[in-house]
Amino acid sequence: MSDALEKLLDEVREDLGTKEARSVDWDQVDERVFARIEAQAQEERRAEKARFAPQRRRGLAMAAVGLVAAAAIVAVVVGKTGEPGAEEVATSETAGTVVSFLGDPVLVDGKPAGTGATLRLGDVIETRGGQATVDRPGKLTLTLEPGTRTVVTHVNGALVLALERGAVEAQVVPVSSGEAFAVDVAGSRVAVHGTHLRVARASERDARVVVDLNEGVVAVGEAPRLGSVVGTLVNAPAHVEYDAADPAGSLKQTHDPAAVRPPARTEMVATAPPLAFRPEPPVTHPAAPAAEPRPESHPSSGMASKPSSPAADANAESAVAAAVRACMANRPSADNVTVVVSTTLHLDLFDDGSVRAARFDPPVAPDVNACAAQAIYRERFDHGGAAAIRVDFSN
Amino acid sequence: MADEERLIARAAADDRAAFRELYNRHRSDVARLVYRMLGGRGDLEDVIQEVFVQVHRSLKDFRGQSKFSTWLHRVTVNVVLMHRRAARSRPVFADEPLGEVLAQGGDAGPDEDAERRERVRAFGRLLDRLADKKRIVFVLHELEGISPSEIAKIVGAPVLTVRTRLFYARREIEAMLGEEPSLAGLQLRFSKASGGDGEGES
Numbered sequence: 001m002s003d004a005l006e007k008l009l010d011e012v013r014e015d016l017g018t019k020e021a022r023s024v025d026w027d028q029v030d031e032r033v034f035a036r037i038e039a040q041a042q043e044e045r046r047a048e049k050a051r052f053a054p055q056r057r058r059g060l061a062m063a064a065v066g067l068v069a070a071a072a073i074v075a076v077v078v079g080k081t082g083e084p085g086a087e088e089v090a091t092s093e094t095a096g097t098v099v100s101f102l103g104d105p106v107l108v109d110g111k112p113a114g115t116g117a118t119l120r121l122g123d124v125i126e127t128r129g130g131q132a133t134v135d136r137p138g139k140l141t142l143t144l145e146p147g148t149r150t151v152v153t154h155v156n157g158a159l160v161l162a163l164e165r166g167a168v169e170a171q172v173v174p175v176s177s178g179e180a181f182a183v184d185v186a187g188s189r190v191a192v193h194g195t196h197l198r199v200a201r202a203s204e205r206d207a208r209v210v211v212d213l214n215e216g217v218v219a220v221g222e223a224p225r226l227g228s229v230v231g232t233l234v235n236a237p238a239h240v241e242y243d244a245a246d247p248a249g250s251l252k253q254t255h256d257p258a259a260v261r262p263p264a265r266t267e268m269v270a271t272a273p274p275l276a277f278r279p280e281p282p283v284t285h286p287a288a289p290a291a292e293p294r295p296e297s298h299p300s301s302g303m304a305s306k307p308s309s310p311a312a313d314a315n316a317e318s319a320v321a322a323a324v325r326a327c328m329a330n331r332p333s334a335d336n337v338t339v340v341v342s343t344t345l346h347l348d349l350f351d352d353g354s355v356r357a358a359r360f361d362p363p364v365a366p367d368v369n370a371c372a373a374q375a376i377y378r379e380r381f382d383h384g385g386a387a388a389i390r391v392d393f394s395n
Numbered sequence: 396m397a398d399e400e401r402l403i404a405r406a407a408a409d410d411r412a413a414f415r416e417l418y419n420r421h422r423s424d425v426a427r428l429v430y431r432m433l434g435g436r437g438d439l440e441d442v443i444q445e446v447f448v449q450v451h452r453s454l455k456d457f458r459g460q461s462k463f464s465t466w467l468h469r470v471t472v473n474v475v476l477m478h479r480r481a482a483r484s485r486p487v488f489a490d491e492p493l494g495e496v497l498a499q500g501g502d503a504g505p506d507e508d509a510e511r512r513e514r515v516r517a518f519g520r521l522l523d524r525l526a527d528k529k530r531i532v533f534v535l536h537e538l539e540g541i542s543p544s545e546i547a548k549i550v551g552a553p554v555l556t557v558r559t560r561l562f563y564a565r566r567e568i569e570a571m572l573g574e575e576p577s578l579a580g581l582q583l584r585f586s587k588a589s590g591g592d593g594e595g596e597s
Contacts, residue, residue, distance in 0.1 A: 015515045017430035022424050033447045362404040
């Protein structure tokens with residue numbers, strides 16, 4: 001390169017575009033960028049709602065709802081009916097069927113619904129003084145406790161309920177990937193892959209959410225616009241409390257079985273296979289030492305501070321990393337696709353080295369999360385405190 | 396860097412505050428790069444806007460396999476290219492400036508400063524005459540200081556292709572220097588000082 005060009009480039013590097021970048025009207029650009037992003041988000045929300053909007057609404061239920069429901073719920077229903085194109089979208093699945101109730105009959109969209117009533121997307125379900133059991137054959141059975149009001153917001157694949165107040169207890173058949181059931185509370189979500197849990201909220205104005213988990217794993221986080229929730233993984237047995245406005249920052253959990261509310265004694269319809277949470281067979285990665293079996297049940301005295309743990313493992317970090325990689329390797333993918341993942345697993349450990357909480361940063365796919373949790377919470381480290389495990393994977 | 400990784404992960408999970416922070420950190424660099432590749436001030440703000448909307452839309456697909464800056468450059472380059480293609484298909488009105496920044500005026504300084512500003516403007520005009528592919532690698536390497544291997548990732552071409560484009564871009568710029576009066580003098584001065592024509596390839 002000539003000296004003239006070298007000299008010129010020195011000047012150009014310093015000057016070309018520098019002044020212009022400074023003179024950009026950033027206030028205007030900022031405003032436009034974020035307005036477009038917000039418009040995009042609204043469009044996605046509209047598309048998502050339209051995807052799951054019902055094929056047709058039933059009769060005059062709207063009028064009844066308008067009379068009895070709280071303003072927030074009215075807003076949900078009115079928004080739904082006004083959705084452009086909603087009538088064209090077919091919804092093949094239902095939320096389930098009311099199979100029994102104790103005390104007062106359940107109200108669906110403000111009208112009494114007896115045994116056999118089918119629940120659909122958009123239904124507002126109220127139990128008043130009674131208690132209702134809903135069955136979604138082969139998928140889940142749920143009990144709505146007295147004083148509960150909830151809205152069915154998603155039915156295709158996963159069932160999602162928006163809990164306005166009260167409590168929902170569910171027994172969910174595990175799914176191999178994705179989420180089977182989720183409860184939204186004021187922008188937060190408790191999502192499950194297969195478990196027995198109860199989610200409670202005192203009232204519409206109360207942002208405190210209480211989750212009791214008897215089996216399996218749940219993810220707690222902000223309700224996503226689309227797809228699966230990315231949040232804190234909680235392993236049973238656990239009693240969790242958090243503020244819906246800040247799930248990540250406020251979440252507190254205890255694994256003391258005595259603190260976990262036992263499953264309701266009410267009839268749970270046995271349409272599902274046995275639901276004892278069984279971890280997948282131990283991963284067969286050569287670096288992963290065979291995991292010791294986890295006790296199937298917890299001490300009935302409920303006095304233990306947390307689930308009993310296997311002996312401390314000096315190689316726990318490599319075992320966990322290997323198990324996570326095995327979970328990634330087991331994900332289905334096309335033959336001609338190379339998957340490369342780099343993440344760090346942050347662990348919060350009890351003093352005896354067993355795992356209190358786990359979080360991937362950056363997050364991994366929900367099914368990897370669920371698969372990995374089974375190995376992570378089985379492991380016991382030879383130290384307490386915290387651990388950060390780098391996991392790199394390539395197929 | 397770990398801080399930026401966390402920020403990116405949060406922004407990808409639709410944390411608007413995290414995205415705003417990322418935006419604030421990178422907007423000036425993006426603006427300068429857009430200006431350099433666009434070949435002028437026209438539509439600068441529209442293109443910057445489009446870059447960040449695209450970044451927001453695509454951030455969830457950013458897997459951290461490359462540096463964030465590389466990925467951001469790739470998005471920026473693609474938006475600029477799309478914009479230039481669209482601009483070429485638009486009719487140009489006779490009184491519309493052809494992407495050239497004319498003297499801003501108002502802050503005339505010493506002669507040397509004025510000459511320097513004119514040289515930078517003239518160089519901008521030369522850049523604009525390069526074909527898109529050559530201009531992009533030239534700007535990324537010579538002005539932004541990015542290595543050919545990194546540029547290869549940004550433009551999605553083999554490193555050898557990037558080096559070839561760079562070679563021809565330099566050669567064309569050298570050849571065009573004499574066509575701009577403010578640059579021809581500079582070329583002449585250096586060629587006299589070195590006693591030759593100053594040709595060389597790095």
